[in-house]
Amino acid sequence: MSNPLLERVLPAEAADRSQVFDYKGKVGDFDRLVGILEADLGTLEETDRPRGWRAAPVEIRLDFAWANAGRDIPSVTGRVEARLAVVCQRCLAAFDLQVETSFSLLFQAPDEDATEFAGLADFDVWELEAETVRPVDLVEELLIMAMPLAPMHKAQESCGILPIAEEDNGSETVRPFADLRSQMEKMNS
Numbered sequence: 398m399s400n401p402l403l404e405r406v407l408p409a410e411a412a413d414r415s416q417v418f419d420y421k422g423k424v425g426d427f428d429r430l431v432g433i434l435e436a437d438l439g440t441l442e443e444t445d446r447p448r449g450w451r452a453a454p455v456e457i458r459l460d461f462a463w464a465n466a467g468r469d470i471p472s473v474t475g476r477v478e479a480r481l482a483v484v485c486q487r488c489l490a491a492f493d494l495q496v497e498t499s500f501s502l503l504f505q506a507p508d509e510d511a512t513e514f515a516g517l518a519d520f521d522v523w524e525l526e527a528e529t530v531r532p533v534d535l536v537e538e539l540l541i542m543a544m545p546l547a548p549m550h551k552a553q554e555s556c557g558i559l560p561i562a563e564e565d566n567g568s569e570t571v572r573p574f575a576d577l578r579s580q581m582e583k584m585n586s
């Protein structure tokens with residue numbers, strides 16, 4: 398069975414057919430992304446490393462269309478959602494990070510002038526390296542761009558405490574005031 402992520406798409410042809418790419422892949426389909434995640438997870442003790450994260454689903458929806466009335470600028474809009482195993486930069490424990498990204502991209506051919514895209518400011522430009530594009534390359538780049546530079550647990554409770562962290566003392570002293578303020582607001586309301 399061939400993987401549709403690896404099929405080469407001609408943007409103009411896909412736009413002409415209003416092609417929809419609706420697919421559930423897995424993290425392991427994206428080699429470069431796996432390499433980035435592995436590099437971080439590799440810093441953990443073997444026993445602390447999560448298992449099975451390469452099989453986590455990646456939900457992909459791509460809609461190809463013409464961006465302009467003249468029907469000569471192909472575009473893709475869509476959404477990608479994935480659960481990635483990352484290392485929290487605050488407590489240095491692994492956790493699952495939910496990454497979602499929505500996008501509108503114009504395809505720019507290597508010899509094309511970007512000034513033709515005037516008036517299409519709602520789109521970002523995807524520079525084609527060849528005539529065709531593979532969903533795997535597109536989705537991988539979008540996922541990598543959507544990843545935070547320093548991923549951290551969202552909830553304070555789930556984040557482990559660093560044993561010695563001078564900076565943390567500063568933020569600790571701030572928090573009671575925030576709590577006090579919200580308590581006062583509650584009392585006053």
Ligand SMILES: [Zn+2]
Pocket residue numbers: 485486487488489490549550555556557
């Ligand atoms: Zn954490």
